[in-house]
Amino acid sequence: MKILVVGSGGREHAICLQLSKSPKIERIYCAPGNGGTLNVAQNIDILVTDFDKLAAFAKENDIDFTFVGPETPLSYGIVDYFESRGLKVIGPSRYAAKLESSKIYAKKFMQKYNIPTARYNSFEKITDAIKFVESLNKDKKIVIKADGLAAGKGVYICNNREDAFYILKHVIENYKTSGDLWKNIIFEEYIDGPELSYLIFTDGVSYSMMPASQDHKRLNDGNKGPNTGGMGAYVPVPFLATKELNKKIEIDIIRKLISGIKSEKLDYKGVLYVGIILCNSSPHVLEFNCRFGDPEAQALLPLLDTDLVDICNAILDKKLSSIKIKWKKKFSICLVLVSGGYPGYFEKKVEIKGLNSINDKFTTVFHAGTQFYNGRFITSGGRVLGITSVSEDIKSAVDKVYSSAKLVSFKNMHYRKDIGRNLLKFLKKESEGIPSE
Numbered sequence: 001m002k003i004l005v006v007g008s009g010g011r012e013h014a015i016c017l018q019l020s021k022s023p024k025i026e027r028i029y030c031a032p033g034n035g036g037t038l039n040v041a042q043n044i045d046i047l048v049t050d051f052d053k054l055a056a057f058a059k060e061n062d063i064d065f066t067f068v069g070p071e072t073p074l075s076y077g078i079v080d081y082f083e084s085r086g087l088k089v090i091g092p093s094r095y096a097a098k099l100e101s102s103k104i105y106a107k108k109f110m111q112k113y114n115i116p117t118a119r120y121n122s123f124e125k126i127t128d129a130i131k132f133v134e135s136l137n138k139d140k141k142i143v144i145k146a147d148g149l150a151a152g153k154g155v156y157i158c159n160n161r162e163d164a165f166y167i168l169k170h171v172i173e174n175y176k177t178s179g180d181l182w183k184n185i186i187f188e189e190y191i192d193g194p195e196l197s198y199l200i201f202t203d204g205v206s207y208s209m210m211p212a213s214q215d216h217k218r219l220n221d222g223n224k225g226p227n228t229g230g231m232g233a234y235v236p237v238p239f240l241a242t243k244e245l246n247k248k249i250e251i252d253i254i255r256k257l258i259s260g261i262k263s264e265k266l267d268y269k270g271v272l273y274v275g276i277i278l279c280n281s282s283p284h285v286l287e288f289n290c291r292f293g294d295p296e297a298q299a300l301l302p303l304l305d306t307d308l309v310d311i312c313n314a315i316l317d318k319k320l321s322s323i324k325i326k327w328k329k330k331f332s333i334c335l336v337l338v339s340g341g342y343p344g345y346f347e348k349k350v351e352i353k354g355l356n357s358i359n360d361k362f363t364t365v366f367h368a369g370t371q372f373y374n375g376r377f378i379t380s381g382g383r384v385l386g387i388t389s390v391s392e393d394i395k396s397a398v399d400k401v402y403s404s405a406k407l408v409s410f411k412n413m414h415y416r417k418d419i420g421r422n423l424l425k426f427l428k429k430e431s432e433g434i435p436s437e
């Protein structure tokens with residue numbers, strides 16, 4: 001088979017690598033790809049939003065199916081575009097992608113299908129939003145969200161009414177005139193609790209749950225600093241995602257989600273990410289993403305023990321329920337290395353050193369913002385690399401990933417030192433016979 005993967009991040013590198021393990025693969029192309037996808041695919045210099053060129057390439061090269069990684073082309077309707085030209089493609093239709101591209105649509109969907117989520121209000125007019133904030137208790141903690149896609153930069157946690165006024169005045173007023181991003185302003189009840197990521201494969205009729213994972217959104221140790229696209233993830237999450245909780249999430253959330261997708265006749269063939277927050281241990285949906293999470297994909301896919309090509313074909317044929325998807329019972333931890341200054345301003349074209357010194361069999365380096373230029377790897381984005389280590393036990397997975405990170409260097413490189421700390425704490429408690437949270 002010949003497959004085209006659309007995108008250029010760590011997620012896409014992980015998808016390309018996983019597909020390349022299939023005996024059914026003749027060739028993988030990645031558009032536009034990055035410095036790492038070069039090893040497992042042929043990079044094609046076409047933008048993710050250039051549907052015309054992507055579809056023409058798929059036709060000319062007899063591509064069997066296309067796997068779309070990032071949310072932007074999905075929210076613009078790449079799946080509709082491809083299917084209208086008879087091309088097979090993994091991903092939700094433009095309308096189904098609204099589960100991510102419109103937080104208002106997602107909230108209304110959750111209300112309609114009785115899926116637990118934080119209470120919210122939304123306003124189109126900034127004047128109404130200001131009136132709403134005026135009505136809040138001055139110490140009220142509240143979350144303000146943009147309706148549209150914001151690449152992880154559209155959510156503000158306001159510690160009190162004053163914060164909320166500041167965001168309304170200084171952030172939203174500036175943006176309100178530019179595009180749909182702040183067309184609707186969402187105010188959401190603040191929920192204080194740990195977060196989990198639950199991803200599923202779905203063909204719009206049935207679903208298969210992946211093991212739970214946990215991402216780390218904040219830039220710095222101890223969950224401090226600004227929100228980012230994600231600084232590291234691991235699978236599984238034994239101290240939180242217990243069998244009981246997984247079952248509860250399947251019944252209270254996933255099954256209702258799939259029946260909602262069916263009732264709304266949404267054309268959804270692909271991966272669906274459910275962002276969960278535990279409110280007094282009861283799961284609430286924070287958001288849906290209509291694609292693999294990044295870095296969750298880099299932690300999850302190395303544990304996949306079923307051919308990803310078979311899974312994609314089953315999804316395309318709406319026969320997902322006919323295959324049993326297996327996962328290795330191991331620990332996988334992905335650590336993200338970012339450019340100094342990210343998610344703010346950061347320098348690019350900085351040389352990356354030490355990649356060849358990582359030669360642990362169970363450690364993979366997933367490239368994100370990198371290019372291979374003049375025989376060297378250089379940085380080309382905020383999130384540069386994702387190092388994933390897999391092991392039978394937690395401790396060696398954490399040790400491997402950090403000892404590998406120490407071998408890599410680029411100027412002003414930053415990574416969190418505490419990814420996996422909770423896992424180790426859980427392990428210690430377990431060994432001392434202390435029950436987890």
Ligand SMILES: Nc1ncnc2c1ncn2[C@@H]1O[C@H](COP(=O)(O)OP(=O)(O)OP(=O)(O)O)[C@@H](O)[C@H]1O
Binds near residue numbers: 195
């Ligand atoms: N109601 C809430 N209560 C507490 N924290 C929240 C709430 N909503 C969002 N957050 C925090 O903000 C983060 C980002 O929010 P959300 O996932 O809705 O936005 P996003 O920009 O779509 O994120 P992503 O980049 O993961 O798609 C969450 O992971 C969580 O840490």
Ligand SMILES: [Mg+2]
Binds near residue numbers: 100
């Ligand atoms: Mg999102």
